[in-house]
Amino acid sequence: MFDISFTELIFIGMVALIVIGPQRLPKVARTVGHMLGRAQRYVNDVKSDIQREVEIDELRKMKEEMESAARSIHGSLEETQTSLQDSFSNPLEDIKADLESLKDQKEATTTGPATAASASEAVKPAELAPPSEPKP
Numbered sequence: 001m002f003d004i005s006f007t008e009l010i011f012i013g014m015v016a017l018i019v020i021g022p023q024r025l026p027k028v029a030r031t032v033g034h035m036l037g038r039a040q041r042y043v044n045d046v047k048s049d050i051q052r053e054v055e056i057d058e059l060r061k062m063k064e065e066m067e068s069a070a071r072s073i074h075g076s077l078e079e080t081q082t083s084l085q086d087s088f089s090n091p092l093e094d095i096k097a098d099l100e101s102l103k104d105q106k107e108a109t110t111t112g113p114a115t116a117a118s119a120s121e122a123v124k125p126a127e128l129a130p131p132s133e134p135k136p
Contacts, residue, residue, distance in 0.1 A: 016028070016029075
């Protein structure tokens with residue numbers, strides 16, 4: 001901390017002994033020790049506070065980066081969903097339109113219930129015909 005050699009400490013101690021006196025020197029030394037301890041604790045607290053602030057700033061930056069990445073992924077997923085919906089909605093609509101037109105054609109060919117019954121009877125015998133036997 002301070003660059004004080006052992007001889008300088010002895011010199012400071014001798015001066016303090018002469019100036020303060022032998023009766024009050026232990027009390028003054030104890031008070032100076034407490035003050036130095038408080039100063040060291042204060043310095044350590046300030047250092048740890050600064051370190052915490054630096055870590056909090058780093059975490060904030062990391063959080064912002066993660067949020068921006070999440071936003072970009074969310075946007076790309078929405079774009080993909082929209083493009084998939086567009087690509088699938090048109091064929092489905094085309095299929096629905098084709099089915100409706102087939103239904104309309106079937107209704108147009110079938111003019112009434114009597115025709116529908118005769119058409120179903122005409123199909124049934126063909127379905128019930130025995131299979132042809134293979135030729136030897």
